[in-house]
Amino acid sequence: MSLLERVIHPDQTKLWYGEIPIQSRYTVGIAGERFFREIKENGRFWGTRCPSCDLIYVPPRLYCERCFAHLEEWVEVPTTGRVHTFTVVHLDLDGNLLPEPQVLAFVQLDGTDGGLVHYLGEVDPDEVCIGMCVEAVFKDAGERRGSITDILYFRPI
Amino acid sequence: MGRNRVAIVGAGMTKFVRRAQETGKEQAWEAASKALESCEMTLDDIDAVVIGSAPEAFDGLHMKTEYLSDGCGGWGKPVIRGFVGGGTGVFSAIQGWYHIASGLFDTVLVVAEEKMSSCQPHPQGAFITIFDHTTERPLGPNLLWIFALEMNAYMTRYGLSKRDIALVSVKNKRNAADHPAALLGDPHITVEDVLNSEVLAWPVQRLDVSPVTDGAVAIVMAAEHVARRVTSKPVWVEGVGWNLDTAYWTNRDLSYPTYVEEAARMAYKMAGITEPRKQIHIAEPYDPFDYKELHHLEGLLLFDEGKAAEATALGITQRDGDLPVCPSGGLLGVGNPIAAAALMKVAELFWQLRGEAGARQVPGQPKRGVAQAWGDLMQVSTVIVLGV
Amino acid sequence: MKEHVYDTVYLSEEDFTEGRVLFETWVPKARYAWDAGIAIGRYLAELKQGRLVGRHCPSCGRVMIPPRMFCEQCFAPTDLWVPLQDTGTVITFSICYIRWDMVRLEHPLIPAVIAIDGASPGMGILHLLGEVDPQVVRIGMRVRAVWKPPEEREGAITDIRYFKPLE
Ligand SMILES: [Zn+2]
Numbered sequence: 001m002s003l004l005e006r007v008i009h010p011d012q013t014k015l016w017y018g019e020i021p022i023q024s025r026y027t028v029g030i031a032g033e034r035f036f037r038e039i040k041e042n043g044r045f046w047g048t049r050c051p052s053c054d055l056i057y058v059p060p061r062l063y064c065e066r067c068f069a070h071l072e073e074w075v076e077v078p079t080t081g082r083v084h085t086f087t088v089v090h091l092d093l094d095g096n097l098l099p100e101p102q103v104l105a106f107v108q109l110d111g112t113d114g115g116l117v118h119y120l121g122e123v124d125p126d127e128v129c130i131g132m133c134v135e136a137v138f139k140d141a142g143e144r145r146g147s148i149t150d151i152l153y154f155r156p157i
Numbered sequence: 158m159g160r161n162r163v164a165i166v167g168a169g170m171t172k173f174v175r176r177a178q179e180t181g182k183e184q185a186w187e188a189a190s191k192a193l194e195s196c197e198m199t200l201d202d203i204d205a206v207v208i209g210s211a212p213e214a215f216d217g218l219h220m221k222t223e224y225l226s227d228g229c230g231g232w233g234k235p236v237i238r239g240f241v242g243g244g245t246g247v248f249s250a251i252q253g254w255y256h257i258a259s260g261l262f263d264t265v266l267v268v269a270e271e272k273m274s275s276c277q278p279h280p281q282g283a284f285i286t287i288f289d290h291t292t293e294r295p296l297g298p299n300l301l302w303i304f305a306l307e308m309n310a311y312m313t314r315y316g317l318s319k320r321d322i323a324l325v326s327v328k329n330k331r332n333a334a335d336h337p338a339a340l341l342g343d344p345h346i347t348v349e350d351v352l353n354s355e356v357l358a359w360p361v362q363r364l365d366v367s368p369v370t371d372g373a374v375a376i377v378m379a380a381e382h383v384a385r386r387v388t389s390k391p392v393w394v395e396g397v398g399w400n401l402d403t404a405y406w407t408n409r410d411l412s413y414p415t416y417v418e419e420a421a422r423m424a425y426k427m428a429g430i431t432e433p434r435k436q437i438h439i440a441e442p443y444d445p446f447d448y449k450e451l452h453h454l455e456g457l458l459l460f461d462e463g464k465a466a467e468a469t470a471l472g473i474t475q476r477d478g479d480l481p482v483c484p485s486g487g488l489l490g491v492g493n494p495i496a497a498a499a500l501m502k503v504a505e506l507f508w509q510l511r512g513e514a515g516a517r518q519v520p521g522q523p524k525r526g527v528a529q530a531w532g533d534l535m536q537v538s539t540v541i542v543l544g545v
Numbered sequence: 546m547k548e549h550v551y552d553t554v555y556l557s558e559e560d561f562t563e564g565r566v567l568f569e570t571w572v573p574k575a576r577y578a579w580d581a582g583i584a585i586g587r588y589l590a591e592l593k594q595g596r597l598v599g600r601h602c603p604s605c606g607r608v609m610i611p612p613r614m615f616c617e618q619c620f621a622p623t624d625l626w627v628p629l630q631d632t633g634t635v636i637t638f639s640i641c642y643i644r645w646d647m648v649r650l651e652h653p654l655i656p657a658v659i660a661i662d663g664a665s666p667g668m669g670i671l672h673l674l675g676e677v678d679p680q681v682v683r684i685g686m687r688v689r690a691v692w693k694p695p696e697e698r699e700g701a702i703t704d705i706r707y708f709k710p711l712e
């Protein structure tokens with residue numbers, strides 16, 4: 001017998017089942033706190049601007065990744081944008097067919113260097129195209145909790 | 158062997174806290190930007206980035222390197238992450254060293270980050286996976302077992318009492334009272350406090366253990382020609398070493414860390430150290446538990462086997478003693494954000510050797526220090542020797 | 546060096562429970578089926594039969610438990626299954642009052658590393674001690690495995706309930 005010893009009786013092979021018992025609790029962070037509070041309280045998007053790189057980050061960042069400056073200039077940005085790219089999702093995480101296909105897009109927000117990944121809604125998946133102009137649709141103010149899901153979806157303008 | 162000389166020229170860190178509001182990458186940026194600021198360098202001056210961070214499961218992120226990279230200054234640069242368990246913090250400095258010693262880069266920003274508070278209900282949910290899933294985890298272990306079992310083996314072998322060992326916790330938590338980033342500094346803590354704290358897994362009690370912590374630390378490393386330009390006080394990397402023992406931890410002599418000795422010998426050889434006790438003036442051994450400091454001091458050949466406790470009782474390891482040990486306050490006092498905790502030890506030597514440690518400054522203008530970290534399955538040790 | 550420390554924002558647990566700070570939670574579906582592998586697969590099969598086995602290295606002569614198909618010191622294949630006794634000696638132990646999530650246990654557990662008779666010196670496994678007053682456990686104590694009855698065994702390390710003193 002050696003390292004190459006083989007299993008001759010498959011019923012002797014053994015799997016050992018287990019879990020890693022963790023769950024994660026993520027703070028939204030210093031920049032994220034202000035971003036999501038604006039969404040929750042006012043249904044608005046804010047970004048941070050790097051004056052030396054002339055970039056507006058949305059979601060906002062505490063620092064500029066290019067020049068490493070602390071970003072302290074907050075600017076309100078539009079809740080409108082353009083579809084930079086999209087996909088139509090037919091299956092859930094376990095591979096089951098979704099009742100309705102979902103359109104997932106990266107929306108570049110107007111006047112910024114950033115954007116959000118989110119669903120598109122109120123639109124036929126066949127009619128979605130890159131470059132399409134869209135706007136954010138928020139949940140009612142009372143239902144918002146300071147989360148990306150406070151935005152229901154983006155819809156065509 | 159034609160290696161380039163490498164210095165540490167800057168250091169910065171976040172406060173160590175139980176729960177930070179900052180995201181992991183925000184913490185990384187806070188430390189990294191402080192380190193750059195300390196040597197008046199900008200990201201443009203940095204050739205490459207080394208990231209040190211413990212398992213993904215703590216922060217709750219996969220591909221943590223990629224996630225952290227922009228906060229570590231990695232945008233558009235060569236970036237690498239090293240991970241050797243608790244040994245990571247010192248290893249990240251070693252990686253920074255060989256990036257430069259090899260001649261590949263002139264400047265490296267080394268950033269170590271941990272956000273353990275993300276891991277609920279307790280980071281132990283991730284830690285327990287160090288036990289074998291088939292032969293050990295069905296027994297219902299927790300991380301403390303491995304420490305308690307090693308501590309008992311160590312105490313029994315050398316006839317040490319809980320009181321002998323508690324002195325380490327007292328020293329470090331008192332030292333940490335002078336550290337502006339410390340989570341658990343306490344100038345008034347006594348041996349009785351440690352001995353009366355909650356028994357978790359005998360012989361380990363609550364105050365024998367370092368806390369769950371969020372934090373980040375960064376250092377700037379540079380080749381000699383850059384180092385001489387940016388600072389009048391470069392702190393040179395004189396030696397590095399690392400070593401792993403078998404993963405079958407229950408087959409090992411738990412009372413003496415041979416792998417620490419091997420790593421130390423590698424680093425001392427490179428540094429030309431033949432008499433560590435005389436040639437090393439300050440030590441920052443890894444102290445996630447109080448007995449580990451003693452264990453590691455012996456592995457580092459700074460005290461004879463079983464004799465580090467006696468030296469502690471005699472005050473030799475106090476900040477004003479003959480061999481100051483963990484003048485920072487260590488993991489027991491400053492806190493234990495895994496990878497960041499050990500890089501904090503490297504940063505402490507940097508500040509101490511430059512005479513910039515403020516209220517923590519050890520007297521006598523120390524010229525050489527050793528920092529060491531430990532991790533994986535009681536298995537890895539990483540060692541760095543710094544000098545001025 | 547105070548100026549080199551960034552003033553991180555410290556949160557209390559109440560900041561979360563009382564909604565003073567925004568956060569997201571996530572439960573990963575981290576469920577695994579690990580292959581026991583060749584050496585541990587046989588180890589488990591032997592446990593089901595109420596036996597402990599080790600593996601012999603032809604190069605260094607060690608008899609190793611847990612068994613492995615290669616010797617990590619010689620980096621060579623091991624060659625023989627070696628039956629071991631189900632008795633041994635406590636190398637070290639702890640008396641544990643908490644669960645992994647830091648909840649206190651009603652009855653403390655006594656985890657121990659036990660060197661198994663018949664294996665090379667110092668070859669221990671992790672297990673629990675039972676039927677013993679925690680206060681009398683000592684390093685060097687001789688112990689014997691207490692097995693589950695055959696019909697309850699499933700090919701697992703827990704087929705041994707615990708080890709109890711020989712005396
Ligand atoms: Zn910028």
Ligand SMILES: [Zn+2]
Binds near residue numbers: 602605606618
């Ligand atoms: Zn061998």
